[in-house]
Amino acid sequence: MKLYAEGWNDYELIDAGGGKKLERFGEIITIRPEVQAYFPSVFPLKDWQKKAHFEFVETGKNKGDWKALKQLPVSYKWAITYESLVINLELTKFKHVGIFPEQNINWQFIHEHLEERHNFLNLFAYTGVASLVASAAGATAVHVDAVKQLVTWSKENMISSGLDDIKWVVEDALKFAQREVKRGNKYNGIIMDPPAFGLGAKGEKWILDEKLPLLLETASQLLAPGGFLVVNTYSQKIDLKKLGELAANYFSPSEMSVSELWMKTTTEKKLYYGNLLRVEKG
Numbered sequence: 001m002k003l004y005a006e007g008w009n010d011y012e013l014i015d016a017g018g019g020k021k022l023e024r025f026g027e028i029i030t031i032r033p034e035v036q037a038y039f040p041s042v043f044p045l046k047d048w049q050k051k052a053h054f055e056f057v058e059t060g061k062n063k064g065d066w067k068a069l070k071q072l073p074v075s076y077k078w079a080i081t082y083e084s085l086v087i088n089l090e091l092t093k094f095k096h097v098g099i100f101p102e103q104n105i106n107w108q109f110i111h112e113h114l115e116e117r118h119n120f121l122n123l124f125a126y127t128g129v130a131s132l133v134a135s136a137a138g139a140t141a142v143h144v145d146a147v148k149q150l151v152t153w154s155k156e157n158m159i160s161s162g163l164d165d166i167k168w169v170v171e172d173a174l175k176f177a178q179r180e181v182k183r184g185n186k187y188n189g190i191i192m193d194p195p196a197f198g199l200g201a202k203g204e205k206w207i208l209d210e211k212l213p214l215l216l217e218t219a220s221q222l223l224a225p226g227g228f229l230v231v232n233t234y235s236q237k238i239d240l241k242k243l244g245e246l247a248a249n250y251f252s253p254s255e256m257s258v259s260e261l262w263m264k265t266t267t268e269k270k271l272y273y274g275n276l277l278r279v280e281k282g
């Protein structure tokens with residue numbers, strides 16, 4: 001499978017601004033709220049609305065409804081490709097559609113660093129694109145998410161992508177990782193995209209600011225020699241400096257790097273998507 005960080009035909013971040021973003025996922029164009037788009041957009045919203053099929057209109061904090069701007073039902077389901085993978089999409093009540101395209105850069109990294117017989121752990125795995133990329137590279141992927149329906153969605157993505165043999169775990173990510181340490185298991189690659197706030201499979205409270213140190217420590221114990229760790233964070237309380245300082249407690253400066261994750265719109269606006277930690281064990 002060949003993957004490219006640039007030139008992915010089935011996704012386009014078209015424009016951003018005014019607290020929203022205009023995106024194309026394959027055949028479908030959406031307008032979604034985007035808190036990081038605090039600047040004016042290049043094209044006015046009414047032009048976006050002429051193009052888009054669906055708009056997510058917020059009705060409160062973290063709440064809203066999809067509005068159809070063309071003759072399509074909001075229950076509409078479709079699929080896009082990412083290289084050899086086929087990812088099934090739909091309009092969810094949390095404004096997401098089943099893929100976080102900014103993760104493209106991490107999927108590329110995973111693809112380049114994994115080989116046959118490698119073990120790969122995907123924590124907070126959502127609809128599983130990273131698990132599929134690892135599996136397509138020949139690795140054994142272990143996919144962990146607290147939400148059963150998201151694991152079901154990931155299995156559908158595995159089947160539509162012509163893959164098999166991913167290990168599915170519905171559990172609190174940190175608890176699972178801690179158990180893996182006790183069992184003495186090791187991984188050649190680990191990715192984690194923890195939300196700022198979340199819930200484990202048994203209602204365990206996930207608060208990134210409180211639990212990130214323990215999660216990083218646990219990940220450091222799971223990494224095999226030569227293995228890699230990729231961590232995304234989206235919390236205002238953990239800026240780039242803080243992320244670097246936390247990681248420095250478990251990894252040496254020569255094996256880690258921190259950077260910001262940005263994406264450019266086709267109209268040349270830059271959108272911030274959080275912070276990124278990468279570790280490559282010597």
Ligand SMILES: C[S@@+](CC[C@H](N)C(=O)[O-])C[C@H]1O[C@@H](n2cnc3c(N)ncnc32)[C@H](O)[C@@H]1O
Nearest residue numbers: 100103124126145146172173193198199200206
């Ligand atoms: C931001 S999404 C990850 C997106 C993913 N990296 C991707 O690009 O497709 C966060 C995920 O964490 C899951 N989650 C939240 N709290 C969790 C917990 N305590 N344990 C395991 N998964 C959790 C959510 O169900 C959600 O799927």
